[in-house]
Amino acid sequence: MYVVVNAAQSVDGKLSTRRREQLRISGEEDFDRMDRIRAAADAVLVGVGTVLADDPHLTLDEEARRVERLRNGRPGDPARVVVDSTGRTPTDARILDDAATTYLLVSAAATPERREELSDAGAEVIVAGEERVDLLEGTGALAEAGVDRLMVEGGGEVIYSCFAAGIVDELQVYVGSLVVGGRDAPTLADGEGFLEEFPRLELTGTERLDDGIVLSYGVEGRA
Amino acid sequence: MYVVVNAAQSVDGKLSTRRREQLRISGEEDFDRMDRIRAAADAVLVGVGTVLADDPHLTLDEEARRVERLRNGRPGDPARVVVDSTGRTPTDARILDDAATTYLLVSAAATPERREELSDAGAEVIVAGEERVDLLEGTGALAEAGVDRLMVEGGGEVIYSCFAAGIVDELQVYVGSLVVGGRDAPTLADGEGFLEEFPRLELTGTERLDDGIVLSYGVEGRA
Ligand SMILES: NC(=O)c1ccc[n+]([C@@H]2O[C@H](COP(=O)([O-])OP(=O)(O)OC[C@H]3O[C@@H](n4cnc5c(N)ncnc54)[C@H](OP(=O)(O)O)[C@@H]3O)[C@@H](O)[C@H]2O)c1
Ligand SMILES: NC(=O)c1ccc[n+]([C@@H]2O[C@H](COP(=O)([O-])OP(=O)(O)OC[C@H]3O[C@@H](n4cnc5c(N)ncnc54)[C@H](OP(=O)(O)O)[C@@H]3O)[C@@H](O)[C@H]2O)c1
Secondary structure (H helix, E strand, O other), rough: OOOEEEEEEEEEEEOOOOOOOOEEEEEEEEHHHHHHHHHHEEEEEEHHHHHHHHOOOOOOOOHHHHHHHOOOOOOOOEEEEEEOOOOOOOOOOHHOOOOOOOOEEOOOOOOHHHHHHHHHHEEEEEEOOOOOOOHHHHHHHHHHHOOOOOEEEEOOOHHHHHHOOOOOEEEEEOOOOOOOOOOOOOEOOOOOOOOOOOOOOEEEEEEEEEEEEEEEEEOOOOO | EEEEEEEEEEOOEOOOOOOOOOOOOOHHHHHHHHHHHHHOOEEEEEEEEHHHOOOOOOOOOOHHHHHHHHHHOOOOOEEEEEEEEOOOOOOOOOOOOOOEEEEEEEEOOOOHHHHHHHOOOOOOEEEEEOOOOOHHHHHHHHOOOOOOEEEEEEEEHHHHHHOOOOOOOOEEEEEEEEOOOOOOOOOOOOOOOOOOOOOOOEEEEEEEEOOEEEEEEOOOOOO
């Protein structure tokens, strides 16, 4: 499986304000770039923190891209994936509508009742891990379900865990021209943090878009 | 006074690890760029957090730059400034040696005894603000002392306050090709964080250095 992480951050690495309110960091050009990456993916993954904060839909904006996918014998929209240990995703979340398949990666900490509620609401529930979701195991199950190319859209907790699990092949980050600040605001990579062995990247490209810049990286040690 | 903020961060906006241990984010080319900015400055400012974490010296690396400054009738090294409300800077800190003038911006919360100890240790103590250091007042006093060009080197708490005080004209940030992670690691701009009126920047230049990239910004609303 090939994993690309994509996010938009302020110059100081923030994905949103300390109130975790969604923030317009980029503009139309970047939204289009993101839609293109989505269109190329078999599935788009977010953490339950993002579902609760933003209630995203994660489908394609551009109808032409949907048509093109269908023409190639693929589903019109990529599948959606939520990383959600205990099943906190609301059953009326937009991500659970029938616009596309939605996988819910839960852990053994999700009760059987909750799993059933979520699968009644339309989710394909996959159990991976004991306390928290085990991303290596979870993405392994997605690969078996046919996901070859996975896009990770955030937030910072899940992105950190993806790097910690060593599953990231590529990072694309839009750096917007503003300062958000806040020692408690979510950043591109939160979690515990690395102390010694840092994931090393290779800067493969830069592109100015809207009022900011997209930095593209490959991850060292991944073929 | 013209204020330029310079820092080195990981892709995810971190200035160091959550242990606040100094971290080599850039390399020789970037150190040289930083030394050039220092050489052009009348003073280099850091917060007491950085003094306690890194015990920096903040003088010039390149002897030729020192000679050039002296030839122009300036002090060999820029003055050093610590933002330090209660005077926590150790009297044996490297920043207090006699390589250059050192201003200590304290607040009224610093006891007269502590102020005296620090001035005995060689610091020029300036009182600005009641609880914390008032940066507008403090930099006003520096301007009166002849500081026309100020370089701010961090850390994230002080950089945030400089943006909040509206005194920043330019930001140069080296983005290194690694992920540090950590919801508690210091970022380029910490503090409380902005919620509505975000400092807006204009991306004026990009330069690839070492294995990363320098992003240069002007601050909107500053002539
Ligand atoms: N600018 C952008 O590009 C962008 C993109 C996405 C999100 N955002 C912003 O980011 C914020 C949300 O980010 P976030 O970091 O709080 O949440 P998040 O990464 O979306 O979700 C984190 C949650 O996922 C669950 N989880 C389960 N297993 C995990 C594992 N192995 N590793 C990590 N998390 C795991 C945890 O909750 P449980 O323990 O309950 O399972 C955890 O709290 C919002 O403010 C949103 O607006 C911005
Ligand atoms: N990568 C880089 O370019 C770079 C550069 C510098 C530092 N660093 C790293 O950054 C970390 C230190 O950063 P930090 O954010 O913890 O500390 P900091 O910004 O260096 O200093 C913060 C301290 O300054 C004092 N202060 C007084 N008045 C203030 C005001 N108005 N606004 C803000 N602070 C005020 C406060 O202590 P009092 O209340 O006691 O006065 C505050 O805790 C270290 O890990 C260091 O290695 C990295």
